[in-house]
Amino acid sequence: MLKKTFCHVPGIGIRTEATLWGKGIHGWEDFLELAQKTWPLPSRKLAESILVQSLEQVNQGNPDYFNHLLPSHLIWRIFPEFRAQTAYLDIETTGLDVESCQITTIALYDGTHIFHYVQGENLEAFPEDILKYRVIVTYNGKTFDVPFLERYFRIKIYQTHIDLRYVLNALGYKGGLKNCETLLGIDRGGLKGVDGLFSVLLWADYIQNGNAKALETLLAYNIMDVVNLEVLMVLAYNMNLRGTPFEGQLEMAMPSEPFLPFYPHQPTIEKIRHGGWVGASFSGKI
Structure with missing residues (x-):
């Protein structure tokens, strides 16, 4: 579920995350590939930067990165x-x-x-x-x-x-x-x-x-x-x-x-x- 999560990106909450899912953007890779056509440029650049870092942090085995960015009620998603x-x-x-x-x-x-x-x-x-x-x-x-x-x-x-x-x-x-x-x-x-x-x-x-x-x-x-x-x-x-x-x-x-x-x-x-x-x-x- 973590790689399907967008709520650790500033400006994206539960509703916006659900909107992304509804558009077929079901994960970080989808966003990086598809969001260019659907997401405003300034906020998209920030989101892309955080999602690239997120992939790196998962690969490095670093849960602390998400602990600081995810809302506390969603920390279960890292499991x-x-x-x-x-x-x-x-x-x-x-x-x-x-x-x-x-x-x-x-x-x-x-x-x-x-x-x-x-x-x-x-x-x-x-x-x-x-x-x-x-x-x-x-x-x-x-x-x-x-x-x-x-x-x-x-x-x-x-x-x-x-x-x-x-x-x-x-x-x-x-x-x-x-x-x-x-x-x-x-x-x-x-x-x-x-x-x-x-x-x-x-x-x-x-x-x-x-x-x-x-x-x-x-x-x-x-x-x-x-x-x-x-x-x-x-x-x-x-x-x-x-x-x-x-x-x-x-x-x-x-x-x-x-x-x-x-x-x-x-x-x-x-x-x-x-x-x-x-x-x-x-x-x-x-």
Whole structure:
């Protein structure tokens, strides 16, 4: 969809873009070949310059160029061209307050490999590993995950960021990641009902009681979040094609599920769910 996009050209919005599509100008190459007869000279020269640069930037693998030019609500359009440079990211913490709470685990998935980071084990490896990617996909990451990571590690997350909270919201899917998954038919299996508060309790059970199964369950939950982000990204991309001339032409196949290194421990989940152990506060440090 990126190479069909004209909204990153100054003066071209959604309506003008649709007009171009209606005239058979379905991509950058079409514009460069056909627009001489249909587009006013001054604005055409600017558009041609930007589209030539756009082709160069795609070939160079540089999503930042489009991050600065595209309206934020259209950043999803870059996904197929830069999928190989994309990581799906999610963190778990001891609470919501970035100043007082800690990161407990981080999950990172690039569509092939799953990486996980645990406080007290390998958490400090994350800042270097994230540098391998040019695009990150999160859910509510602009508000939560990225500010938390930047504050915690004292780093800057510079990657082009597709936050699915806003992409899905625009499509009518609201109410948090788990609710969006449910609405879109994604089944969490044994992790159904486990949420952010539950993840705090899992970490506390691991730290305070030495329950290794609680950590495994927390990692299974964290990793399922990032694996499902890829599914949601593809679904959102395909849904956004509806109503364009490219519906059915550019749709992406659904990703296959990777091998999952951790699985939820149901006895631990049931113990916490039924109040068999309570030892953490969601608002502060454990």
